[in-house]
Amino acid sequence: MIKVSPSLLSADFSDLKTDLAKLAQAGADYVHMDIMDGHFVNNITFGYDQLKMMKKVCDIPFDTHLMIENPDKYIEKFAESSDIITVHAEACIHLDRTIQLIHSCGCKAGVALCPSTDENVLKYVIDKIDLALVMSVNPGFGGQSFIESVVPKITRIKEMLGGRDCLIEVDGGINAKTAKTVVDAGANLLVAGSYVFGGDIKERIDSLREVK
Ligand code: DX5
Numbered sequence: 001m002i003k004v005s006p007s008l009l010s011a012d013f014s015d016l017k018t019d020l021a022k023l024a025q026a027g028a029d030y031v032h033m034d035i036m037d038g039h040f041v042n043n044i045t046f047g048y049d050q051l052k053m054m055k056k057v058c059d060i061p062f063d064t065h066l067m068i069e070n071p072d073k074y075i076e077k078f079a080e081s082s083d084i085i086t087v088h089a090e091a092c093i094h095l096d097r098t099i100q101l102i103h104s105c106g107c108k109a110g111v112a113l114c115p116s117t118d119e120n121v122l123k124y125v126i127d128k129i130d131l132a133l134v135m136s137v138n139p140g141f142g143g144q145s146f147i148e149s150v151v152p153k154i155t156r157i158k159e160m161l162g163g164r165d166c167l168i169e170v171d172g173g174i175n176a177k178t179a180k181t182v183v184d185a186g187a188n189l190l191v192a193g194s195y196v197f198g199g200d201i202k203e204r205i206d207s208l209r210e211v212k
Pocket residue numbers: 007009010032034065137138139140141142143144171172173174191192193194195
C-alpha cells in the first residue's frame with residue numbers, strides 16, 4: 001500500500017487552513033512539513049509555533065522534515081505536533097542519540113539522506129528507525145527536477161531493512177511518472193508538493209497511489 005504525504009511547501013501560505021482542509025478531504029495519509037532554517041538549506045519556512053496552530057485545525061498526521069542545523073535543540077518543540085520527525089544524517093553528529101531523543105518525545109523517527117549521501121550512514125541505526133527518507137532533489141526548494149541517480153539507493157535501503165516494516169519515503173520531483181520509478185525501486189511513502197498542488201488535489205494524490 002503506497003502512502004502519500006503532500007508537501008505544504010507548495011500550498012498557499014496566506015491560507016494554509018483551507019489547503020489543509022483540502023488535503024484532508026482528498027484523503028492524504030500525512031502532511032509533509034518542510035522546516036528550513038536558512039543554514040542547513042538556503043531557505044526559511046516556518047517553525048514549531050505555526051505547526052502547533054495548524055495541528056489545531058488538522059487531523060492528518062504531520063510528517064515533519066527538519067532541514068535544520070542542530071536539530072536536537074528543537075525536537076521536543078516539534079514533537080508537540082508531529083507524528084514523525086525526520087532529521088538529516090548530514091546535520092547530526094550523534095545520529096543514534098538523536099533517534100533516541102525523537103522516540104523519547106513520543107514520535108516516530110526518520111533519517112533523511114541528501115542525494116550525494118551514501119546509504120551506509122544508516123547501517124548501524126537501521127533497526128532503530130521508523131522511516132528512511134531518500135531525497136531525490138537537493139533539499140531547499142520545491143519544484144526541482146527528480147535526480148534519477150538516487151533510485152538504486154532506495155533499493156539498497158530496502159535490502160538493508162531485510163523485510164522489516166519501515167517507511168521508505170522519497171521526496172523531490174515526484175509526479176505520476178517518477179512515482180512509478182521509485183515505487184518499483186521499493187518506496188512506500190511519496191512526498192509531492194508541486195505535483196499535488198498543481199492540479200486537482202484528490203486526483204493527483206490518487207494517481208500517486210495507483211502507480212503500483
Ligand atoms: C525540498 C523539500 C520537498 C519539496 C518537494 O527541500 O524537502 O519536500 O517540497 O517539492 P516538489 O514535490 O515540488 O519537488
